Amino acid sequence: MNRRTLLAGGGCIGLASLSGCLGTVDSLLEGNPDVDRRDPSSAPRPPSWMQSDGLDRNATAETAVQFGSTANTHWVYLTAASTRSLETHVTVRRKGADRFYTETVSLSHASYVVLGFGQPSTYVVDLSVAGETATVEVPEDFVDCNDSSQLVVVRSDGTVEKSSQTTQVECGPL
Incomplete structure (x- = not known):
């Protein structure tokens, strides 16, 4: 031969x-990531910068859900700027795809929901309160080696205020 x-x-x-x-x-x-409901007490505590952007420092996590799992999870914290509980319908989907997660949660000034994104993709979180819908995008470059998180504060009229922080360092080879 x-x-x-x-x-x-x-x-x-x-x-x-x-x-x-x-x-x-x-x-x-x-594909859509695995959806893993977590014990809210095991979710990471919100970064301190969120307190000045609308998250009460005494607020507690009511729900924690992780989508996909890597060590480089991007965390989104959902809370409300209201002392009364706001029933909020939350859906999550990859941009341009069908939703793969939906839940109705109660948000208030004293509580928050933690969503962890651990599979690289651009995600869209739709929030519906009192007949009003707001959309929050989670950019794919937030779901990487950088330390990043987002805060979303829902108002009773359905509007949201968004803020985020990321270290934005260059990631090394995987």
Whole structure:
């Protein structure tokens, strides 16, 4: 047998098998993440900068949900600027895709909901309060090696105030 033919054929087979693996990884990242309800007490505490942006420092987590799991989770904290409880319908979807999570939660000045995004993608969080809907985008570059989080404060009229922080350092190779 010709050794060059064998080596060339082996290289093509190896490359073909690798491309199949990469296709599997791409399809995993393009699919909806696993939804994992967590014990709210195990969710990370909100960063201190959120207190000046509308999150009461004595507020407690009522619900914690993580979408996908990596060490580089981006956290979104949802709260309300109201002392009375606001029933808020929350849906989450990847941008351009169907929703994969929906829940109605009670938000108030004293409580918040934590959503963790651990699978790289751009996400859209739709919030509906008192017949009004607001949309919050979670950019894909927030779901990476950077330390980042977002705060969303819902008002009784359905409007939201959004703020975010990220370290924005360059990520190394995976």
